[in-house]
Amino acid sequence: xxxxxxxxxxxxxxxxxxxxxxxxxxxxxxxxxxxxxxxxxxxxxxxxxxxxxxxxxxxxxxxxxxxxxxxxxxxxxxxxxxxxxxxxxxxxxxxxxxxxxxxxxxxxxxxxxxx
Amino acid sequence: xxxxxxxxxxxxxxxxxxxxxxxxxxxxxxxxxxxxxxxxxxxxxxxxxxxxxxxxxxxxxxxxxxxxxxxxxxxxxxxxxxxxxxxxxxxxxxxxxxxxxxxxxxxxxxxxxx
Numbered sequence: 001x002x003x004x005x006x007x008x009x010x011x012x013x014x015x016x017x018x019x020x021x022x023x024x025x026x027x028x029x030x031x032x033x034x035x036x037x038x039x040x041x042x043x044x045x046x047x048x049x050x051x052x053x054x055x056x057x058x059x060x061x062x063x064x065x066x067x068x069x070x071x072x073x074x075x076x077x078x079x080x081x082x083x084x085x086x087x088x089x090x091x092x093x094x095x096x097x098x099x100x101x102x103x104x105x106x107x108x109x110x111x112x113x114x115x
Numbered sequence: 116x117x118x119x120x121x122x123x124x125x126x127x128x129x130x131x132x133x134x135x136x137x138x139x140x141x142x143x144x145x146x147x148x149x150x151x152x153x154x155x156x157x158x159x160x161x162x163x164x165x166x167x168x169x170x171x172x173x174x175x176x177x178x179x180x181x182x183x184x185x186x187x188x189x190x191x192x193x194x195x196x197x198x199x200x201x202x203x204x205x206x207x208x209x210x211x212x213x214x215x216x217x218x219x220x221x222x223x224x225x226x227x228x229x
Binding site for chain 2: 088
C-alpha cells in the first residue's frame with residue numbers, strides 16, 4: 001500500500017480566513033513533504049519534515065505554517081493568503097532515510113482557491 | 116547544480132502510436148531517476164524509477180533506461196492509449212541535494228487521440 005491521503009479535496013477561502021490542509025500516511029514513512037503546484041508546472045517544494053522535525057523550509061512566507069503532530073500526520077495551516085496562493089497543494093512521504101534511492105509517494109492534492 | 120530537462124510539449128499522438136518523451140539530466144555522481152505521471156485533476160503518481168546506471172524501470176507498458184553515458188532517462192511506450200493522456204514529469208533525487216529533494220523537469224503534456 002503506497003497511499004497518501006489528503007483532505008479536503010477542494011478548498012475556497014477568503015483572504016482573511018484561517019484554514020488547514022491535512023495529509024495522512026500509514027506506510028511507516030518518517031519523511032513528509034508539502035509541495036505547491038501551479039497549473040502545467042512542476043511541483044515546488046515548500047517544507048520537509050524528517051522524524052517529525054522541520055528539516056527544510058524553502059523560504060515559504062509565514063502565512064503558511066506547517067505542523068507534524070505525529071509520524072503519520074502532516075498539516076498545513078493557512079492564514080491571510082493572497083489570490084496568487086491559489087494552487088494545487090500536494091503532500092508526499094518517503095521512508096525518511098534521506099538516501100538517494102528513496103521514493104516519494106504523492107497524495108491526490110488539495111485544490112485551493114483564494115478569493 | 117543538478118537539473119532535469121524534458122522535451123517540450125504538448126505531444127499529440129494517435130492511439131496505438133509509439134511514444135518517446137526525452138529526459139536528460141545534469142548531476143554529479145549517481146542520482147536516482149523517476150518518471151511521475153499526473154492525470155487531469157489528480158496528484159502525481161510514480162510511474163517508474165531506476166536507481167543505478169543501466170537499470171531499466173518499467174510499469175504499465177512504459178519503460179525507461181538509466182543511461183549514464185548520455186545522462187538520459189527517456190520514457191517509451193510501444194502503443195499508447197487514450198487513457199495515457201496526462202502530464203509526465205521526469206525527476207532526479209541526489210543525496211547531494213539539500214535533504215535529497217526531488218528535482219523535476221518542466222513536464223510534458225501528452226494527448227492521445229482515438
